Amino acid sequence: MDSEFACTLCGRCCNGFGRYIKINQMIGGAYGCSLTLTKEAFMAVPDPGRSLLLSDKSYFLEHPDACPFLRKDGEDTICTIYQSRPRFCRDYICCTGKVMKNGVVCGEMKGRRDLRTDDQTLKDRWAELADMFGGLGDPAWRQEVSERLCGDGYEVIFYG
C-alpha cells in the first residue's frame, strides 16, 4: 500500500544540524552560508513573515545543536528559510514508510532498509526479512515485506 509522507514538523531532522550549517556573512537581510557536510554554499533568505521569528534565539536554550534557522512556531518546529534551504535539505528523505498494528504506528522506515521501532518482535522480524530480501530491488523488497508482515498481523504503508 502506498501513501504520501506527512511531515509532522517535529524538527528532529534539523536539531543536530548546527554543527554543519555555518552563517559566514550577512548581506542585507540575507545570510551567506555554507553546509560543511557537502561544501555547499547557499544564500539563506528568511521566508516571508519569518524574520521576527528568526531573530528570536530562545530555541537554542533547549536545542543548542540545532540548525541556526530552526525555530519553534506554536506547536510546530519550522525551517525559517524553507524556500531557500540548501539542496541537502531539499533532498533529505525522512521516512520511507511505516508499519502499523491495530491502527497504531509501531515502526518508521528510514532510508531503504532500516526500521525504527520499540516493538522487539517487529525489530527481530524486520532483521530477518532484511537478511532474506534486503538484496532485492525496491519493488520486490516492498512486496516481500508487505506480504510477510501482513501475514504477521501488521499493516505496511510505503510513501510514494
Ligand code: SF4
Ligand atoms: S522531516 Fe521528519 S524528522 Fe524532519 S520535521 Fe518532518 S517528520 Fe520531523
Ligand code: SF4
Ligand atoms: S536549513 Fe532548514 S531544513 Fe535545513 S537543517 Fe536548517 S532548519 Fe532544517
